Amino acid sequence: MTAATGSTLEIDRLNKRYGDIVALNNMTFDVRAGELFGFVGSNGAGKTTTMRIAMGVLATDSGEVRWQGKPVDFDTRRSIGYMPSERGLYPKMKVLEQLVYLGELRGMPASAAKKAANEWTERLGLEGRRKDEVQKLSLGNQQRVQLAAALVHDPEVLILDEPFSGLDPMAVDVMSSVLREKAAAGAPVIFSSHQLELVERFCDRVGIIRAGEMVACGTVDELRGEANLRIQVDAPAARPGWSDAVPGARVVEHNGSVYVLELDTGADDQQLLAAAMATGPVHEFSPHRPALTELFRNVVSQEVAQ
Template structure:
């Protein structure tokens, strides 16, 4: 299966290391979430893919070939700092951008009409971009990334400033393009959206990829967390369970970390909870992507400081 590959990208600005051996890949038809704190290197990596910046070393490849100018014409790019011409009409601008990517006038016009309709801005085709709301400008910017029938989508913070309806529209479009075989990589600070939409996630810190995988793979930490809700229990009952580390205990609800993921590792905890009082709830604690992000970044910082 063809992949979009970011292979050992390095980029420095003087003494500042923006990227250090950054490596990951995005398969055809896959949605990849690229997450990290501000200044982590996400935008730098995307700009290198588009040829806006040159890497000091490493390269970006599609189907095994380095991305050259011709291949980049097939990439749909949505920059974080929006790149639309504010005094140009929406429809005219999208046709112009499509033609820059190689479409003829008829193809470009048909594609403009299709995407402005799909993204809910068909009624604004004759308006200058600067007259649109931020949300509608976002929709037009996505149309600009899609209008030339892009084979690859690279989107930097595409959901920023969108209302819930627009988020749903954009989410649906990204899922449709992925279903058509387009690799989609997007960055976002809205981790709930990343968790909902993405097949795989990469977490970058200080220019380095510190974790990458499916949400299930990222959740496979060395220790598992379990939650028990027990009525009428004596204080501290969970501390008697061998190998258990109590993370929180309010007298009724207890969250415990257990070493390992082997089948049955939770049974001693379950037995203790049953004996302690009337067991109301018992089950694993599934971390959110936000929890995983905080855990991976803080763990990496601790290792760097050691």
């Protein structure tokens, strides 16, 4: 199967409670055809719960998961490739044998499943491990087998929970290349990760969740646009406190002669420039583009402050 053009995976107002604990609170977002969507949040924020509900592993208290405009059911889930964060493989089963079996469970003829399993083990650098038991593989190679298991049936959608965990840099490159290819073929691809530099590097959009709620969603540039303006200033002669007289400006980073200041809405960057120049030479005065790690940290710090 191949992904249909215009197909969207919709997560619509999911709610999940465990007694007094709110795991998900109106969790809502979508993943579009051909899109790589990064799903990030602190441990316990609700990422895995959302993915498990999408796959039918958990039941939602309310809300709905839709694919191509229709509620996801058992048959629909056969066309989804799922990679859980925990090991979901049979440890004593051999790699190729296991992938063929999983392909058959997804409705593939044995010959097609074997062909696909051979192709994916070769692509993922596992051709020499086909006859090995999974439990005898390194953690990184087990992760590659997990990805092959999610891909063997040519899914229309990919849902991956921490797929880069435990991978070396070369394996990360292989994994990234595979996910890009699936997205380029039209599949919506959603994955969670704590490796925010990877998310920033190749995701089309990012969703940041906090305490079971989606609190920010968009491209990294859009998320930057929602943050207060930051200015990087390199002023070798400046002394601590040089910017105190500028209303709405505060130093958030300081390393040697380089300062990063955050300006509240309405604060005057020209007044800040004048204050910097009053200290002596200014080698740099430019907008500071926060990395996704910094944006994420700001969201988490808001949670702590509440």
